[in-house]
Amino acid sequence: MNGLFVTGTDTEVGKSFVACALLAGFRRAGLRTAAMKPVASGSEFTPSGLRNDDALQLAAQIDCTLPYNIINPYTFQPAIAPHIAAELAGVSMDLQRINALYQDISAQADICVVEGAGGWLVPLNSCETMADLVVQLDLPVVLVVGMRLGCLNHAMLTAESILARGVPLAGWIANQVVPGMACLEQNIETLRQWLPAQLLGVVEYLPGTSPEKVADNLDIARLTESLNGVPAITK
Secondary structure (H helix, E strand, C coil): CCEEEEEECCCCCCHHHHHHHHHHHHHHCCCCEEEECCEEECCEEECCEEECHHHHHHHCCCCCCCCHHHHCCEEECCCCCHHHHHHHHCCCCCHHHHHHHHHHHHCCCCEEEEECCCCCCCECCCCCEHHHHHHHHCCCEEEEEECCCCHHHHHHHHHHHHHHCCCCEEEEEEECCCCCCCCHHHHHHHHHHHCCCCEEEEECCCCCCCHHHHHCCECHHHHHHHHCCCCCCCC
């Protein structure tokens, strides 16, 4: 076990929120942690250069001391699709470069959590998507399902595409991104029946909550067993 990839059913479903909680949980379990946000748009200019808040949050949760440009090698200012932001900046995103950086990072830790941008099939250039990057990194995936109207279709399509690529789906996490979702429990139960992976936790609508507190809602032990190749009960 040395890595996993966190993807989501869409943008703004809490990937960073959950990724930070996973890191907190792994650290609590005694694992040395590292993280990577290979691509990020929606960044701000600082005296140190462009910085993305999601990447900074990940960096705050890890044990390894890593330069920002290693954690987040492709950073773009406008909050738009990454491949369009890259075109506007005159940058070509190189998946092999990302893979080489990941290998260096993951070698320094017991577990490296890699967070995607947007959803599973977000384009990165004219011919490759985020899914192609995950295949190259050879990582299992944890799917964050943003619990809101439409999530059933989004979650099932994403899971189907992940498995069609031959990528292991280590589990999924139900993240309540809106307060008071109608029929929340029924939707979660539907996903338990239909998604071909284990439910790793349900995160309540808790804006501003610490990663350590969110980690209390995640089955880190079950995920760790799955990543180590120990058979886990699905669904």
